[in-house]
Amino acid sequence: MNLLQYLKSKEFLRTIILVIAISLLLLFALVKWLSYHTKHDEMITVPNLEKLSLAESYKILTESKLNYVVIDSASFNPKFPPKSVIEQNPLPGDFVKENRKIYLTLNPSNYRKVTIPNVLDQTKRQVVIQLKSLGFRIGKERYIKDLGRDVVRGLEINNKNIKPGDRLPKNTVIDLVLGDGLINKDTIY
Known part of the structure; x- marks a missing residue:
């Protein structure tokens, strides 16, 4: 059987349809697996932690299944209580995934x-x-x-x-x- 006859045969057509079907099935399975693995539609709203102490912030973040990293601040802000959160990233109200790190900037206890x-x-x-x-x-x-x-x-x-x-x-x-x-x-x- 030469190549031209093979390309016109039913066997070639069945092979092409089978390859396309298997490819679509694998693509569909990959999309489903990625959606499950990345928790695509599962979002957590970042709570507002301003003016809260580190202990209060820790409690709220662990209840929300979020982590935190403390960034020390050199500039004292008298409008905030000492050692309280003066800034956070991501901002309150933003949507993040589970176990995301929230970066907290704390107010020093006094002016340097x-x-x-x-x-x-x-x-x-x-x-x-x-x-x-x-x-x-x-x-x-x-x-x-x-x-x-x-x-x-x-x-x-x-x-x-x-x-x-x-x-x-x-x-x-x-x-x-x-x-x-x-x-x-x-x-x-």
């Missing part, structure tokens, strides 16, 4: 401490810029008799002197002790 630089004998403008750039807030200004006008002669917190090199939490309010330039307040120029 920053070293006070030596700002004595510098102008008020320089000191304010330098302290604000380090994350401190500037409070009251108190003037003392001194030759240098608006020259920083000391730093205080609640009327207590602080020295260069002291470590204070970020966002601390620092009062400035400034020189008055020996200006007599009663003299009119």
Whole structure:
């Protein structure tokens, strides 16, 4: 039997139909197996964990059959309780599969401490810029008799002197002790 006669024969037609049927059957079985194996339609809604402690978050996530990874945060947020969740990924309301990792960013227990630089004998403008750039807030200004006008002669917190090199939490309010330039307040120029 030559090739042309074989291609026209019923045996060839049956073989082609059998190959197509087996291929379709295998493809159908593969799709069903993948759907079962990947749990295609089984989704879990990510719970909102903001402002919850790590223990509370753990309880909720284990009940939802989800895992978590803690990412430490260096920036303290006073709007959230210490050591609570301030951020999560995936976001609340997103759909994920079972055993998916939820990445949690925790709020530190307080602002990190920053070293006070030596700002004595510098102008008020320089000191304010330098302290604000380090994350401190500037409070009251108190003037003392001194030759240098608006020259920083000391730093205080609640009327207590602080020295260069002291470590204070970020966002601390620092009062400035400034020189008055020996200006007599009663003299009119």
